[in-house]
Amino acid sequence: MLRLLARRLLMSVPILVIVTLVVFFLLEIAPGDPARRAAGGEMASAADVAEARRRLGLDEPLWTRYWHFIEGLFTGDLGQSIFSGQPVLSAIAERVPVSLSLMAGALTVAMLIAVPAGIIAATRPGSIADRVVMLISAGGVAMPNFLIGLLLVLVFALQLGIFPATGYVPFEQSPAGWFQALVLPSVALGVAAAAEIARFLRASMLDVLDQDYIRTARAKGIGVRSVLGKHAMKNAFAPVLTVLGLQVRILIGGTVVIEQIFNLPGLGSLTVKAVFDRDYPIIQGVAISAALVVVVTNILVDVAYGYLNPKLRAA
Amino acid sequence: MKSLSKPTASAPDPLLEIDRLSVDIRSERGVVRVVDEVSFAVGPRETVALVGESGSGKSVTSMSVLGLLPPRITRTHGSVRFEGRELLGLKPGELDRVRGDDIAMIFQEPMTSLNPAFTVGEQIAEQVRRHRGVSRRAARDRAVEVLDLVGVPSAAERLKAYPHEFSGGMRQRVMMAMALSCEPKLVIADEPTTALDVTIQALVLSELRALQERFGMSVLFITHDLGVVAEIADKVVVMYGGHLVETGRTAEVFASPRHPYTEALLRSVPQGDTAGSRLWSIPGTMPTPEALPRGCRFHPRCPYAQRGVCDTDEPPLEPVGDGRTSRCVRRADLRLTGIGADTGGIGAREAAPLGGPALPGGDRT
Structure with a gap:
């Protein structure tokens, strides 16, 4: 198990190198001149622009700047926001808890819906329960998350007043407030993932329930809960993990929209603002953070795979 | 090695009693009866072999004892009693107390x-x-x-x-x-040796036999391999096309079968002294439960089938003395050949891998 973990960690190094390259050069070739923006836009004089360019280090050769960029990554110095002058690292650190809370919330919602739904659908294929689950999940996949978010706000915040419509409360300040603020955005973000995971779990479960070892488990008299929750689930969940990993990536993108709708001060809203401002250092920082989340997710998925499927541990 | 001398008349109450068990399976093409009024019993410390080709309904019969058939598409009728207690229709929780505890199963694909x-x-x-x-x-x-x-x-x-x-x-x-x-008091072994190679088969069989003698369990042994039956079973129950065609004590059934299908099964077991000669197999294939022939279900493949006798009414399973039963209407006219229980057992053991070229290995469950 440790060997598996070590190998996966090593494999993620080249991935991260490639990400830094892409992030750095993509922004390099993007239109718009950040030096001009920093100097005050179209109205700025050529001298002001040149001065801003020097101040930001944009006059140095490309490779030198890439090297500085990598050096910065290791020392935690990701530069400063061109706009506010705030260090990128602290800007991101401020907002990461919000986005991670939202993603964790969305995943929790997804699993809480998908696991029972998938099992119910798989144990009674063709039944009314199965059809209802499949229909709703088809809807969940098709419905864009911002629409779900707006509907949730309309019903649960504006009509019923159970949850706040917008805003965020840090966990340290009030755990209850934090939870309340996250419920609606988590549901809005998690429903699509729930639908996708439920469909995969159903298919995987149907396959597993046909296996001989399930018949053996039933013949042992250990009860239907153990047969489904233990013997079937551990086998059925491995293929679902792949989908779960993919869903995390989709969720990262989803946070951008959801954070806008619910006015959450997370990475998503930071990114949107940075893109409009052509705030390159911030965009780079966010992109690399997102890449890190994806890499860590992939490692977790692989380790979980090894736990679920003992044959993979030796491989 | 077998307790064949045990008098059946004074036998105690059976441990497992299957009484007119029928199983219907629902498919897209409608409901078909794959097990049709099967009755037999397994006594304490007794080994009963349930024999038949693939598709004869023997595995379905064994699975219905513990309610292992998918409930959505199967319907079971009749009665399965264990120590006098009805198992069919038990609530899942109650059935789970019997499964694995009083009755354990060994399946064919290890x-x-x-x-x-x-x-x-x-x-x-x-x-x-x-x-x-x-x-x-x-x-x-x-x-x-x-x-x-x-x-x-x-x-x-x-x-x-x-x-x-x-x-x-x-x-x-x-x-x-x-x-x-x-x-467990009863072990149901569904072709436990079919997927294994010969040497392992013999080992597992002798192990099972030894364990059975040591713990005094009863065994319901499902197989298509009559060679194995000779080695392990006290009683044999032959199934064809979803119902019973012959039952009796192993030695007697082997020595003088009372149904042409049993004779055919015995003939397809390779004998020690027929080395070099061609292996015999039963011509034709088992009818599917959707398309059972009129009259005797075996008559299209039966060498003794007589027009107007075998293809009109389905013959009933009738007692033929000595606690044996047969479903052949012509049994009185026929002189069917069996094999000596002794030579059969030994010959079959050696030839076990070739157990039945006409009998496909995998069983429909």
Whole structure:
């Protein structure tokens, strides 16, 4: 198990190198001149622009700047926001808890819906329960998350007043407030993932329930809960993990929209603002953070795979 | 080696009593009856072999004892009593107390019948914990004990191994250990040796036999291999096309079958003294339950079939003396040849791998 973990960690190094390259050069070739923006836009004089360019280090050769960029990554110095002058690292650190809370919330919602739904659908294929689950999940996949978010706000915040419509409360300040603020955005973000995971779990479960070892488990008299929750689930969940990993990536993108709708001060809203401002250092920082989340997710998925499927541990 | 001398007349109440058991399976093409009014009993310490080709309904019969057929598409009629208690229609919770405890099952595919995601120790211990309510530790110790019993070497270490780390024969031993873990009164073994190679087959069989004698269990042995039957069974129950065609004590049925299908099955068992000659197989194939022939279900394949006699009415299963039954209307006119129980047993054991070229290995379940 440790060997598996070590190998996966090593494999993620080249991935991260490639990400830094892409992030750095993509922004390099993007239109718009950040030096001009920093100097005050179209109205700025050529001298002001040149001065801003020097101040930001944009006059140095490309490779030198890439090297500085990598050096910065290791020392935690990701530069400063061109706009506010705030260090990128602290800007991101401020907002990461919000986005991670939202993603964790969305995943929790997804699993809480998908696991029972998938099992119910798989144990009674063709039944009314199965059809209802499949229909709703088809809807969940098709419905864009911002629409779900707006509907949730309309019903649960504006009509019923159970949850706040917008805003965020840090966990340290009030755990209850934090939870309340996250419920609606988590549901809005998690429903699509729930639908996708439920469909995969159903298919995987149907396959597993046909296996001989399930018949053996039933013949042992250990009860239907153990047969489904233990013997079937551990086998059925491995293929679902792949989908779960993919869903995390989709969720990262989803946070951008959801954070806008619910006015959450997370990475998503930071990114949107940075893109409009052509705030390159911030965009780079966010992109690399997102890449890190994806890499860590992939490692977790692989380790979980090894736990679920003992044959993979030796491989 | 078999307790054939035991008088049947004074036999105690049967342990398992199957009475006019029928199983209907619902498919897209409608409802078909795959098991049709099957009745037989298994006494205490007795081994009964349920014999037939693939598709004869023998596996379905065995699975319905513990309610293992998918409930959505199957309907069971009749009665299955264990120690006088009706098992059909028991609530799942009540049935789970019988499963694995009083009645244990061994399945035919050792490669796929164990869960690949759990260690064998966990898979055995779990059953012990459930039925005996003992601690994890005690259950683990019991798992070591039974693995040791069935001849898995260094059982204590192998406890932590996963099924894929065992060979086919070893996995079947693990299955046997699991079945024995709660000291069942009845073991249902559904073709436990079919997927194994010859030497392992013989080993597993003798192991099963030894364990049975040691613990005094009853065994319901499902097989298509009459060679195995000669070796292990006190009584034999022959199924064809979903119903019984002949029943009786093994030695008598082997020596003088009363149904042409039994004779055909015996003929397709390779004999020790026929080396070099061509193996015989039953012509034609088993009818599907959707398209059973009129009259006797075996008559299209039967060499003795007579027009106007065998293809009109379905013959009933009738007693033919000595506690035997047969479903052949012409049984009185025919002189069917059997094989000596002794030579049959030995010959069949040696030739077990060739057990039945006409009898496809996999069984429809």
